[in-house]
Amino acid sequence: MRWPDIFYDERSPLHTPHGDGRPKNRRATTFASKNACTANDSNNSPLSAASLSPKELDDKGNVHGLNIAITIVALAVLLLGLVSTVLNDMASPPKYDYSQLTFNWHNDPASYLEPVMAPNFTYNVVLEAHAHTTHSDGDMTPEQLVEYYRANGFNAAIVSDHNTVAGGLAAERYAQRQYPGQFVVIPAQEYSCCRVHMNFINIRETIPVVQAFPTDSELKEAIDRVHALGGLVVVNHIPWSNSTTAGYPDTATLPNHPNREDLVAMGVDGFELVNGQVFDTRSYRFVQNHNAQHPEDPLLVVTGNDVHRPQSVYSWTVLQTRNGNQPLTAQAVFAELQAGRTDFLFEPSGTRQHAVPQRNSRYWLLAPLTNLGEYFKTYYDRQRGMYSFTGEFCQPQIFEVHTAAILSLAMYLVVAVVSVELVSLALFFGKSGYRRRARWRVQPHPSAS
Ligand SMILES: [Zn+2]
Numbered sequence: 001m002r003w004p005d006i007f008y009d010e011r012s013p014l015h016t017p018h019g020d021g022r023p024k025n026r027r028a029t030t031f032a033s034k035n036a037c038t039a040n041d042s043n044n045s046p047l048s049a050a051s052l053s054p055k056e057l058d059d060k061g062n063v064h065g066l067n068i069a070i071t072i073v074a075l076a077v078l079l080l081g082l083v084s085t086v087l088n089d090m091a092s093p094p095k096y097d098y099s100q101l102t103f104n105w106h107n108d109p110a111s112y113l114e115p116v117m118a119p120n121f122t123y124n125v126v127l128e129a130h131a132h133t134t135h136s137d138g139d140m141t142p143e144q145l146v147e148y149y150r151a152n153g154f155n156a157a158i159v160s161d162h163n164t165v166a167g168g169l170a171a172e173r174y175a176q177r178q179y180p181g182q183f184v185v186i187p188a189q190e191y192s193c194c195r196v197h198m199n200f201i202n203i204r205e206t207i208p209v210v211q212a213f214p215t216d217s218e219l220k221e222a223i224d225r226v227h228a229l230g231g232l233v234v235v236n237h238i239p240w241s242n243s244t245t246a247g248y249p250d251t252a253t254l255p256n257h258p259n260r261e262d263l264v265a266m267g268v269d270g271f272e273l274v275n276g277q278v279f280d281t282r283s284y285r286f287v288q289n290h291n292a293q294h295p296e297d298p299l300l301v302v303t304g305n306d307v308h309r310p311q312s313v314y315s316w317t318v319l320q321t322r323n324g325n326q327p328l329t330a331q332a333v334f335a336e337l338q339a340g341r342t343d344f345l346f347e348p349s350g351t352r353q354h355a356v357p358q359r360n361s362r363y364w365l366l367a368p369l370t371n372l373g374e375y376f377k378t379y380y381d382r383q384r385g386m387y388s389f390t391g392e393f394c395q396p397q398i399f400e401v402h403t404a405a406i407l408s409l410a411m412y413l414v415v416a417v418v419s420v421e422l423v424s425l426a427l428f429f430g431k432s433g434y435r436r437r438a439r440w441r442v443q444p445h446p447s448a449s
């Protein structure tokens with residue numbers, strides 16, 4: 001592409017175009033002319049449009065076009081980075097598609113495990129006591145969750161979404177329709193806040209969490225409300241609640257967690273002794289001591305895989321219903337929970353993970369952008385700690401910009417731009433010098449005439 005001649009007398013390969021294509025300062029113009037004169041030593045005249053051949057003008061146009069292209073690409077990458085960072089935070093589709101899962105296996109934990117507390121404990125119910133669905137932060141629908149538990153050797157499940165009973169009620173409807181008398185669901189809510197997580201078992205309405213950090217009396221009010229509705233309260237995963245979250249070494253994941261004695265005084269009915277792979281040995285000892293001292297009012301023992309998506313299963317709560325060979329009912333299972341007559345199976349290596357989700361095609365469509373966003377996020381840290389499930393976070397926000405990393409990026413960009421300019425310069429002078437030497441050989445020198 002040719003440019004109007006007027007541009008060429010002020011332009012050099014060292015000059016990067018700005019907007020309208022004109023140099024922005026005199027120094028650039030002077031430097032350009034000086035260099036151009038050096039290149040034009042064959043006729044010893046100042047550089048002008050008239051002094052350059054059409055091929056030389058084309059060379060200059062190509063270099064100019066290259067510079068424009070580099071600028072456009074650089075701006076496009078910056079814009080993409082900005083868009084992709086926002087996209088990565090706000091609109092990235094999930095990486096996996098869980099809608100096509102199949103549950104075509106059957107695991108039988110009784111074939112290789114015996115109850116932990118009393119190896120001779122007999123049972124006809126294998127219960128999951130803690131699970132999530134798509135009604136909170138789980139990836140399986142209530143229907144899929146029931147199928148997943150059937151495949152893993154359970155015939156009962158307490159479905160406990162964060163701060164809602166909707167998932168439990170949906171799973172209950174599905175089990176009643178598909179497996180009456182064979183698989184029961186007890187609806188529940190995982191009461192989730194910044195102080196404690198508790199499963200409110202066998203309730204049909206959601207108990208509101210009044211604030212991210214409820215007071216002791218607000219916790220007790222919630223517990224009393226569950227009892228008034230005929231439910232039970234179990235304290236979940238104390239080791240996880242008391243662990244630290246990355247970036248916050250001085251505060252627990254759930255700060256100001258009530259201790260076990262205080263929770264019993266508030267009226268809780270029991271403790272989750274296993275959560276995922278973690279066996280809470282301190283709660284185990286606490287419950288054993290308590291039940292030895294208060295055999296008339298034992299604390300309930302349950303275990304939970306806290307399933308959010310297909311994973312290995314590590315524990316199974318077991319109990320024996322008292323209704324003989326009658327079809328299994330939620331009432332019969334719940335009666336045993338109320339009486340505290342449970343034991344559990346535990347295998348820390350877990351079951352094989354059979355259900356593998358497909359990759360989500362929408363995610364991979366946007367993956368270049370979201371991955372770019374992930375890259376740009378390495379230049380700063382933004383942490384907010386544990387989510388309260390009430391709209392707030394449990395730790396103060398930390399925002400830190402990595403200045404050294406940004407300076408390093410800027411240095412690489414400068415090196416890249418200078419390198420491109422040097423290559424452009426070499427290309428330009430290489431070509432024009434060759435043509436002038438060729439012309440020198442075929443035309444008589446002015447001094448000869
Ligand atoms: Zn929890």
Ligand SMILES: [Zn+2]
Nearest residue numbers: 130132190306
């Ligand atoms: Zn949970």
